[in-house]
Amino acid sequence: MRLPADTAYVPGNPTPYPMKLRLLLAALFASVLTAFAAEVPKIEPAAAAKLVAEGKAVLVDCREPAEWAETGVVEGAALLAKSDFDGAQTDWKPFLEKNAGKEIILYCRSGGRSAEVAAALAEKGVKAANIGGIRDWTKAGLPTRKADAAK
Numbered sequence: 063m064r065l066p067a068d069t070a071y072v073p074g075n076p077t078p079y080p081m082k083l084r085l086l087l088a089a090l091f092a093s094v095l096t097a098f099a100a101e102v103p104k105i106e107p108a109a110a111a112k113l114v115a116e117g118k119a120v121l122v123d124c125r126e127p128a129e130w131a132e133t134g135v136v137e138g139a140a141l142l143a144k145s146d147f148d149g150a151q152t153d154w155k156p157f158l159e160k161n162a163g164k165e166i167i168l169y170c171r172s173g174g175r176s177a178e179v180a181a182a183l184a185e186k187g188v189k190a191a192n193i194g195g196i197r198d199w200t201k202a203g204l205p206t207r208k209a210d211a212a213k
Contacts, residue, residue: 102180105191107202110167114138119165122157123196124179129171130209133196136169137205144175147182158188169193 105113113119121139123130130141146153158166166183168176173194180190193199200206 102177102184103191105167105193107193107199107204110191110193111204113165113167117164119167119191120161121193122166122168122176122179123170124168124176125170125196133171134206135209136196136199137207139169141209144170144179147179158183165189165191167191167193169196169199171195172197 110119110121114121121136122142123135123139124142124144124147126143126145127141135141140157142153142157166180166188168180168190169192170176173192176194177192180192183190196206
């Protein structure tokens with residue numbers, strides 16, 4: 063049996079599937095998996111600052127120490143590198159124990175790493191939100207401070 067060029071044969075299945083249909087099914091499956099991933103809310107910097115001021119949340123800068131020294135950090139933020147979160151969690155574990163019950167609001171340079179950490183925390187049952195990047199905080203006119211690479 064000769065199949066059209068855009069058709070794939072699946073061994074053991076007598077009905078060949080057009081390649082476009084297979085790609086569509088793969089994309090649908092991937093989107094369903096993504097839908098079940100932990101949903102992490104994005105929070106505006108001013109709303110985050112209010113929650114922190116009320117004692118309901120804590121801010122975390124999950125960038126690396128060299129970045130803290132380079133650009134400064136949000137006033138009052140805990141400096142906990144994503145590399146520690148992904149590794150031994152020597153700083154993260156005691157921080158999370160100390161702040162159990164509070165929302166963890168994260169930021170990084172542009173929002174990607176903080177979204178990853180927030181999603182991982184949410185999967186563990188920790189209430190977490192993502193500001194995005196430090197630029198979002200500074201654009202909102204909220205305070206920052208200098209930091210050294212050693213924390």
